Amino acid sequence: MSKQKLGINTICTHVGEIKDEQFKGAVSPIYLATSYEFDNVDVKRYPRYFNTPNQEYLAKKIAALEHTEAAMIFGSGMAAISHMFLAFLKQGDHIVVQNTLYGGTSNFIREEFHKYGIEYTFTNGYNVTDFETAIQPNTKVIHIETPSNPLLTITDIKAVADLARSKGIISTIDNTFASPVNQNPIDFGIDIVMHSATKYLGGHSDILAGAVASSQEHMDRIWNVSKNLGGSLSDMTVWMLERSMKTLALRVKAQNKNARKLAKFLDAHSEVSRVYYPGLKSHPEHKLAKAQMHDFGAMLSFELVEGIDAMAFMKQLELIKSSMSLAGVESTMLLPSETSHALLTQEQRDAVGISNRLIRFSVGIENFKDLKQDIEQAITATKVASLA
Template sequence: MKTDYKGTNTICAHAGELVDKEFKGAVSPLYMSTSYAFEDVPVKRYPRYFNTPNQEALCKKLAALEHAEAALIFGSGMAAISTALMTFLKAGDHIVLQQTLYGGTYNFVVTQLEKYGIEYSFTTGWEVDDFKREIRPSTKVVYLETPSNPLLTITDVKGVAELAQKHSIISLIDNTFASPINQNPIDFGIDVVLHSATKYMGGHSDICAGVVASAHDKIKEVFNTAICFGGSLSDYTVWLLERSIKTMGLRVEAQTKNAMKMAKYLKSNNDIEKVYYPGLKNHPDHEIAKVQMKGYGGMLSFEMKDYIDVSEFFKALKLIKPSMSLAGIESTMLSPTKTSHALMSEDDRRKQGIKDSLIRFSLGIEETEDLILDIEQAISKVKNRTVHA
């Protein structure tokens, strides 16, 4: 969706806002009705048809943020992902998926697609050639995720988009970790952009939502599937999400700065085995990230040395919350093997490089110095317990 606004924060604050014509309030009014007139109206509105006033307004903002023509908002990230996949795939089709994926997406693919006669294959890596090797005559979709969850691998977005275009394949990307603030895949030729809006768009750990953004024709196809699956979002949550997105640019900028500082600190910490963050110059995909990302994001992962008990480390934290999900204003950590990727088998996690010692770290907006002090006291406490055990 094109707007006259040039600045990202201006788009966050103003694109798609509803005008309060009656009272001239500064924020979008909330229309809670689930029943609208059908006679003598230009639009027959119904929540499951994604066309209530608040839904329509928010979708305009989302499209503008992702430089797309249109967007749809869903009840969760997985509702958006599954609906999009089932829109562009049918019996006899094949999909190529990146090896490093969010566990929920992986679980959907391996437990559901075969039921519908859809074949799939995972790449052995995340290079363009890895995708190319898996393409078949029946391949209709390529699916990537960059930065990936939880190892922050970076895939060449433009390269995969060009490969898909060459073979007349639809390209889908999960852009959740980057957010529209740090990456706009449509600018690089990607067809469909997906988000768990629960994360950076919501940003306060109190909203569950998902997004699909694309060209008008593809959104129309997704809509035709979506009205059957019923993954719409309540207007109150839509209104809350529109409110939250107004500060997304400011929040993500602060979180990205914190992540860069934290990655450098963790890299220098002798109790940390390895740090995964594309902003570090020693990250294998750093140069690609520099080209396609405006910022390296507020997410990182790291592995503890073997002598640090991860569970005890979580218990010893005082400020950072050991908590599910990510991208809130508060910093959180979790164990992917116990949470985001628990549905994957141990063997499949090992193939992706996800170890029990791996910790996914979502940086909030706190002062980095306070977060570092919390990490140091927690490590010290765990080490002292080990010594006196």
């Protein structure tokens, strides 16, 4: 059966599973060996080569979900993105990077690239003209993130992919916030897709992993670098990730539904000054998001009105967790200025619009009315406490 014709829930459940030929179990067996026979075998397996049975088969699932020929699993999202960049950039090369970007990626570029003699330019905006203006004769890669972390800006995937292709430049994207359920950048011409698999692919806040998916040619190049850098993942974690991904589409669709409702609720709330969510018609890129996304995702950000302290508000939450990371089945909130973008300076955060009052909201699968009630009581409690 062609995986191209399978529905997304079927892909999540069955593509990339390892058949238990010996005992006929319903789930993939775990292969924990770090040493495999090398003579008279089709594949010389070694964990650091990303080709143990569990690694190999999970990569098939991710490739199927992202409509690519191949994929690889890494020890973290940062391992995935750093290996991806270093596979296509060398001394003297240049990369154009979207300015509205995950703080860890920005920090990696700023702190590490000069050691390799790699030049970089952060765009002034996220329109295609901003990327075109930043291109230099030695530009080899253009990297985007959409929806972006944490302001949910939307970049025109096809326009950037077309621009890169016309210049002979590799295009890459961080697709973490959308997940393969909501967005498939390869269909719009992007060359390479990466994920922090810690987030939606794992979905239960108990797995640290990353993933990259692309053509076999590009993945061979990434593998050639990665085998030397050693960012592979333990097979126990790989097995847990494959198990978690069986419910990926179900989880994300439930989270999407909650996020749409909560965004509208917050947008209409008198104590909320601004909401960032591409599913709102007031979002400046709403039409673009609608054109390139299957749904608008389960991430949003908002700012409370002046006078309501964001940190004090989060301390009053009873159901929603004040917690790092995102995309688990449980709803969480955090201040990007204190967490995901804390490595950036205040000036750098201000330049991309990340205020100290900005709250990032990762919407889970709880009942909408319970999440709404928790937000309402926390706002009320914060206001009362400020008057005491």
